[in-house]
Amino acid sequence: MNAVEIEEAVSALAENPFDPEEFPFAFLAAFGNKETTLKRLRSGASNKSDLGGVLQTNNVHISVAPAGEVTRTLLALKASSATSRAKAKFVVATDGEAFEAEDLASGETVACPYREFPDHFGFFLPLAGITTVKQIRESSFDIKATGRLNRLYVELLKDNSEWGTAARRHDMNHFMARLIFCFFAEDTDIFSRPGVFTSTIEQMSAKDSSNTHEVISELFRAMNTKAADHEAVGIARWARSFPYVNGGLFSGSTDVPRFSKIARSYLMHIGNLDWQKINPDIFGSMIQAVAEEEERGTLGMHYTSVPNILKVLNPLFLDDLREKLEEAGQNQRKLLNLRNRIARIRVFDPACGSGNFLVISYKEMRALEAEINNRRDEPERRTEIPLTNFRGIELRDFPAEIARLALIIAEYQCDVLYRGQKEALAEFLPLDTLNWITCGNALRLDWLSICPPTGMGVKHHADDLFHAPIDQAQVDFENEGGETYICGNPPYVGFTWQSPEQKSDLRAIFEGRTKSWKSLDYVAGWFMKAADYGTKTSAKSAFVATNSICQGEQVSILWTEIFRTGHAIVFAHTSFKWANLAKYNAGVTVIIVGISNCTIAMKRLFSIAEDGSVLEKKTDHINAYLVAGLDFIVSPISKPEDDRGRMEWGNKPTDGGNFFLTFDEKEKLLKSSPSAKRFVNRFLGAQEFIRGQERYCLWIEDADRENAEKVPEIRRRVEAVAKMRSESKAAETRPAAQFPHRFRQIQSIAKRYSLVIARVSSEKREYLPIGLENKNTIIGDRNFAIYDAPLWNMALIASRLHWVWIGTVCVRLEMRFSYSNTLGWNTFPIPILTQKNRDDLTRCAEGILLARENHFPAAIADLYDADCMPADLREAHERNDEVVERIYIGRRFRNDTERLEKLFELYTNALTVQKSNKANSKTKA
Template identity: 35%
Template sequence: MRLGWDEIKRRARAFSQEWKDAHYEKGETQSFYNDFFEIFGVRRRTVASYERRVESIDANRRGFIDLFWPGTLIIEQKSGGRDLLKAQGQALEYFDWLPDNQKPRYILTCDFQRWHLIDLDTNQDWRFTLAELHKHIEAFAFVLGRQRTFQTQATVTIKAAELMGKLHDALEESGYVGHDLERLLVRLLFCLFADDTGIFQPAQIFLQLLENDTADDGRDTGRVLMELFDVLDTPDGQNGTENERQSTLAGELNQFPYINGDLFAGRLRTPVFDAKMRQLLIDACRHNWSGVSPAIFGSLFQSVMDAKERRAKGAHYTSEANILKVIGPLFLDDLTAELERIIARKTGRDALLDEFVAKLSRLTFLDPACGCGNFLVIAYRELRRLELAALEARWPKTMTSTGEVRRQGIIDPGLLSRVQVSQFYGIEVEEFPARIAEVAMWMADHLANNALGDAFSTNYARIPLRDSAHILHADALETDWSSLIAPEKLNYIMGNPPFVGAKFQTPEQRAQVRAIAGLGGSGGTLDFVAAWFIKAGQFVAANHRIRIAFVATNSISQGEQVAQLWPILFDRFHLEIAFAHRTFSWGSEARGKAHVHVVVIGLVHRDHQPAEKRLFSYPDIRREPIESRHEALTAYLFDARGVTNRHLVVKEEARPINGAGKLLIGSKPIDGGQYIFDASERSRFLSEEPGAAKFLHPYLGSQEFINGGLRWILYLAAAEPSELRELPNVRQRIANVRAIREKSPSAGTRMLAHTPASYHVTVVPEQPYLVIPKVSSERREYVPLGWLEPPTIASDLLFVQPTASLSDFAILTSRAHMAWLAHIGGRLKSDFRYSIGLVYNTFPWPDATPAQRARIEALAQAVLDARAAHPTASLADLYDPDTMPADLRRAHHALDLAVDKLYRAAPFASDRDRVEHLFGRYEALVNPLERLGAAKNRRMARKRDKADHAA
């Protein structure tokens, strides 16, 4: 029978009355605690034993614990009037002697009349007399498997996942695989959680079943589990059900409740355990699952996937802190503020609280890439917390005539709770995580019911399970979402869709994205996550009140994808950005955890956009953000106040639109490595063919230019046939290149086989030239561009500006240009990826007078001189933020200020401030018709900037 706290308190009073004269340790302890456990409807012998022998680590001391519940409780009992402080010291000594997996959370010292209970996890303690026991009885909620506080701890969660991962591996190694293994793990996970959180009562009966009713060698463990699953799927006559269990069922099994919910329906192949596998399950069972979030299921799922599978599916387990960054501005912050306003009212509060709870019960949520249900779980938990806060305000506590604190007029608080797991919907392509998501939601529901029971002094649980989250096992990109929930019934779409870049997509994934985007032509280069944004946009087109929030790789808010994706969202579906988190590091709590750079973007239909848009920026991508409010946000996630068209996107340009000289890609041989030599290869080659020396040129890519080192390349464009005739080794390499090109699957490369001595791309300037590395580390404040001189040849990993002046270098190495690169350019992983068409050709160059140009040229030369002052340092050393010399930093800072003043007199507060200004300049370049409006916006922005600066 599931006892409520009122009944438990009544029993506690009766216990106190019966034992009011007890004082003798030896004669009365065991009867005393047998009766104590009966207060909770628990048979003491099922969970705890008397006189447990323990000994010190060095085995020279030993003792006996008066009552021991492994992993939960030590009781050190004394006769009336004895020193409880000394008893506590003895109990703590016994604690130290115990193995780690048996160390308890609670210590009770008692002399029958005086009680002192300590929670070693929280350092909370309770001191009271026997007569006051009923007032403090809820401190013993752990007897029912109920913890007074529930806190998610990453270490506890990860440990639980690792334990289950070991069990999974052992079962799989034994040949128990596939669908049965997945269903078995899900059922075991529910049992482990239920054993520690009060679903199973008394606490730890599942552990007791494994330890007492299965053989040490594990041979019958699988059979006992199958019997248990049958029991959990059979009505027991409680909670309005008919008793369908056999009368001959063993008492150990019959005490398990009826769970239902289809979780235990259907037969599984019986697993054959051995001693090691049984012990792994018992170890997992001894872990304290009451401190585990339901999001553990996500961690478990990822812990049993290898790295290759993780990358293919794009799965990233999401921490709760990061989930809150999505659901907070999506709905939770507004609901919290609404409840606070209601509670603060002086009149009409009760009716508003009732309507608020009813409103919560009407909200619906869809995660169309739900995985193991992490977003659904946390959203449900937070909704139930809001509901509980509203119910507590609606039914305040009052003092009874007996001095107890109770809530007014409440008989069954379960009738007041209206938020259900059935308000939540998910789509998941893999069956295992889909089933895990269902169970995770039941776990979250039970924890919320525990909190409700604690608040209203009852023991409340929703079992058997009747409501379930709606989790569809299907491919979300091939499924009509309205088959799961109609658009008009939905409020929020949220989640963390798979992170798979365009280059890493399977042919099937690429086809899905292109079909959904409908870009035509080559189909674009959208990341996989973009398809979820577009599908969600289609849903909003059917119901303009739906709000969207997704996590995505930051590639959708910078680089070439912006011009492909955002016109669809802005123009086709009329969406606006309601809030956004700019780039930050998205950590995982899973085994083999992944770290990626992401953004969070919240979207609404234009007809229902908020007046203020929230923007969360990260000065440090691994720390907390700074929030700002704006009238409108661009697709690049910065303020749109400097432009007339907030939907403006930067498109690749074939040639500079800014008056700059043409930037070229460096030489690209397509030679299979035949023409390229490192120092030792060059030395050996010239020892055999010294006449080739005149044709070997220094050859630098990004790596060599930034970090130092040198390679060499055969450059044969100027070689006469008569010279080549005398160089047989060179001719052999030419023949090898011809053969390599002829075998290429590319028709263009096969055409190049007719001219094997030539490069695919040949850029060999005859005077000093400027080079820009194609890729540079995100850690650097400046991309280390610079000059090369003939005969050095730049590879295609360097961009070449053959006619660049010192003033060009000054602009390109400035913070203004770096800001444009960082916000508009793409990324390779997290590193800056320079682009001719997207960055260089579109960058808005400043106007400069001859005097201003001379000024920045002098400052640019100072930068070069500061570099030259450190001749042994590579560019990597010079531009590492930890080792950058002070004189070089000062030179760059002076140049930055001078270039900034070419754009406006007022200083820029940040790189984001710079790029917002540059974006307005860009708009004027690409749309002369809007130049007047853009100029006006810039003037207004300058006035605001001056006012802000003055403030």
């Protein structure tokens, strides 16, 4: 269940008559517990309560209290030894009148009338496996409103199917935006009296809903007509109390979809919510999903947390403004200068969606302005921060409309907060007709025409606020901005998943710059456009991006071009989860990168420590790998420079499948021809290595071919290989038909054992898959192998240090690691190892192998599942990491950023030595 579904279920529970016996089970059902789980709790099979309640292990202890005894019952639940033993996260007590609960980990509590406990449903979302942040707990209204609007939207489309077509989708979305404004306006005194919009519809429309659409249409028409003209154009008397809104929100067609009785009922329910509680920080993102059919299944999971947005905005410009405010103190001249500066700042989000970044920027800047006004004894001063300074581009029309609406709501709420309700109302209507959100493809539009240098007019705009064609003439206001800050969270989309249109977008930006642009993630287009923008006017930009743009081959492709424009990385946040309101903390791993062509002496590098805290490092340079250090690109090395083992590709069969046997086929062959045993070996490809699958292959040396072909089944297979190779379309394959008894490419064969490394593996594993195989196992070309190398090589490859290196310098397939011998292993910086170091590492490798042996026949995929890795195996790896990292710096590293810094330091030192040696060689020559 998602958050919206949970809210609806909890609300239904509170609205129904209270049933003391059924409440605990209904409560759990509302948070997604299945009937089979509830059945076990009802029977007592899994109910661990010692107080006559319901105790679900690792979740919650619930008890229905005697009348008036809710507080005492909650204290008893907390003190219960069963609560402790079952590791319950929450305790809940109610008597049907009062409701109390406590989060046992944080100590946070809820105490409210029973009917109001759905307002706190966000508090309990962990019961459904949904990780929450503080803002979402405080935004139950937004989730409730989103759910109700979604039900209305779906119900309207049932009876107005044409409104769901591409031709009328915009009309439907625009209708929803109008409704949202009206609900907000009637609860915030913008309209003549509280609830007037909803009550007018209820009174003037028939209960059978036959004329509901006509009533709403007349109200929309009134809001698009100046009061003085109401009578002249025939506005119905009952609609004349509604104000002239303007701003384009109600201009154009006033056509409204027809309402069924159910849809009318939904509309009344939505109108009866308290829309004063709307939070534009979150609501815009969530309501966007109402209009996106493919996204409704995840409704309520589109929330981007304010702390995450501030990870972009704070180092981009807000930290500097706060610092200047601190420096200004009570100095009136400095405060005035800072206020003037803030009023001229432009924030531009060229992938603005429903406006989260713009709304948060606006609210934070209004808070700074308000503090300045207080220090200058001008608390009721009208804001000088224009909404037109918060500009965006959005591909889809509905999110673009919601972004404008969210900013309008944010402006009104800030006016109420900082100046008072009376002043806010006096200046709110009519809405301004200027437009600051452009609907279009950001990678195709000229950003300078939307957010141009100071003194130039904006070219792309709309005739009114809520209609945004991009080919309009120049507007009549000058761009008076000072500083420009570009920010946002553009779509990521790896090159494998890009649509033809998206690939074409990247081609338009990168073709002529680099031939390798097809390997770039889609988000790279925004970075390049920002850098190009910065060559024409002063700006600082920062985007959220997939970490892959600062890893592997994309580093040389993208960042070479960005640095060529004169931009540098001025701040960055290394990999972290960009969490949303998603089950099990689902979220993509991202980075934040800020660039500028302005001289900034001290750069800021943020990273997450292993205890979860945020570390900040100040440095004079950040390279494209997001490491404090000089710019360079890690290049492949054909063979290692030291005595580490030589890593080679596995053996490539190119046989049409004829060399391979399943277990049953092997047994059948050996039963009919026992002499074939010497030609059958265990084969290890990727699936066999990672998932422990059994597979066998024919392995025939040249000297043994004649004897092998005396076995009829082997002869048949060899002939099939010869035919397949001779008929191959690949020119390099056809010559191999001359030796059809053996693999087309044979690298090496172990004399004692092989260290095996998967070429492609999941980034979700905490360690790279590496195994030890005997000499009779044939290693396939989906793996790399180091033959007969000392075991200390395994200890290095199995370390977190090596995992970090591979994840940074090697190519990625989607998000999976694509290992490379020349780029990953041969370049891996290894300090000079003493014999003791090698012995210690060897013991660590043996410890890892022994721990795995304890869980035989579990496969790598099972052993290295991050959620259920065996404790002894994890301890073995921890010991290995301890030994490895002490060799490098004498202690454990604090996080991956520190690991990378040390590795790059060693790498650059090695490069310097190599260059020096080459120079000396030339001098001697």
